[in-house]
Amino acid sequence: MAKKALVVDHVSMKFNLSEEKVDNIKEYVIRLLTGKLKYNEFWALRDVSFTLQRGDRLGILGLNGAGKSTLLKIIAGVFKPTEGTVKRYGKIVPLLELGAGFEKQYTGRENIYLYGSVLGYSREFIDSKYEEIVKFSGLRKFIDVPVKNYSSGMRAKLGFSIATAADPEILILDEVFSVGDVKFRRKSMRKIRRMMADGTTVLFVSHSTKQVQKICNKAMILEHGKVTAFGEVAEVIALYEEKNGTEDIDGGKGKMKKAAREDVTTGTSEETVTTEEETKKK
Amino acid sequence: MKAMIKSFKLFWSRRHLLAELVRKGIRLKYRRSYLGIIWSLLEPVLTTIVLTIVFGTLLGRKDRSFPLYILCGRLLYSYFSQATKAAAKSIRTNSGMIKKVYVPKYLYPLSSVLYNYIIFLISLLVLFPLGIYGKVSLSFRMAGIVIPLLVLLCMTYGVGLILATVNVFFRDMEYIWDVVLMIIMYTCAIFYDPEKLLKSGYDWILNYNPLYGVIANFRNLMFGDPFEWDRLLYSILFSVAVLLIGNIIFYKKQDKFILHI
Incomplete structure (x- = not known):
């Protein structure tokens, strides 16, 4: 019954802090001459390993800057880890900063097809899901309006509706419940619960231990890029609350x-x- | 061989996204203009008229086939210029997407090159009326234009890959490339007769310009003349070289893109 869904194996991620700023020759030459091209190394993640079985729901806890988002982006394949490997079994759909990847000049309808194809769906498949997506987003009236005229909440709704239209094996949720109105949040929560019941593996980042407790069966704590706790959700949360209570x-x-x-x-x-x-x- | 099949399978699994990106490029190019895609026909006609008047008078060329001569070079050059510029910017303009989901990144320069190619192929239709105007008779050799057109596509994608990679790390490349494109334009014999230049001792300018090899062959075929094999071969070799170099540096650097956009 227990099938592997995700194996994260000794993953480390190093950033060169000053490297990101040099994007023109002048600055590069100046830095080269003044010898400031030595980068500040920063390890956002250090030797992170864990395995999830199908249907596991992992809550990732940690303070700001602990490396949660970096970890999710590595799992989603956006970042390539400096060291280590990630093995994914099945289709992975990230819900990171919903709607940020939209083409602003495109209408809602066109973005459904574009974003759908980015997630790997065929045109025919999106055709068949189109009604459902529009209905769930509740944006039928605005579907032929360019997305640049959407509010951030509307974008998030549309993004969520597209991403969850198919049933991915692995779902990545990064604070998704902080967007949209209460009604939509409740609706999306129901949808995610249904997907979890169908055996979708979920990675969930939140600052709210209560949400993690509600959704997840496993949890881990990240501190300065290292995993300090991994296990059953109740134990880990108790540990986390104890830590931050005293801190x-x-x-x-x-x-x-x-x-x-x-x-x-x-x-x-x-x-x-x-x-x-x-x-x-x- | 196995690796090739595997990478083709990966490519095939992403064909929907490629199609969608190509569609997006075409749609957005003419969005909010009244004439839309008709501009891809109108624009070359209008520039050809201007160039014919200017250079026809300057060089004293009054023959009716001169507009067709200009148009051939002008169409191919403007495809090369627009597609390479679009490819150079492609990683940056799609950074929103790249930061969120995993997508094979070569799809962005590839789609830029392809959507411009489709618009370019449509604009080739303009050759018919100008050919008739210039009283150029139909010849079986015209079918041969497929070859220079394919070489042009490969060359553009190769150059586009290199530019896209470099541009992520040095954004100045966009501006440098604008200047380089201008040099290329003047060394492609688009609106002058290459004969004079070839006899003047500056023939290396044309001989070493791979885009001129493509344009010269395309134009020859359109006027019913045979291939210039040595030029064509040089352009093919150049295309293979830039495709190789482009692919190698793109694949070597693509994991670093995310840190710079």
């Missing part, structure tokens, strides 16, 4: 929470909800 001790905490509580109307900020519960426990 940020500051006086203004209570005040901040009060302000945050007033903001919470429809549960938009799930993170504050968790911390609230923490305080209640205490």
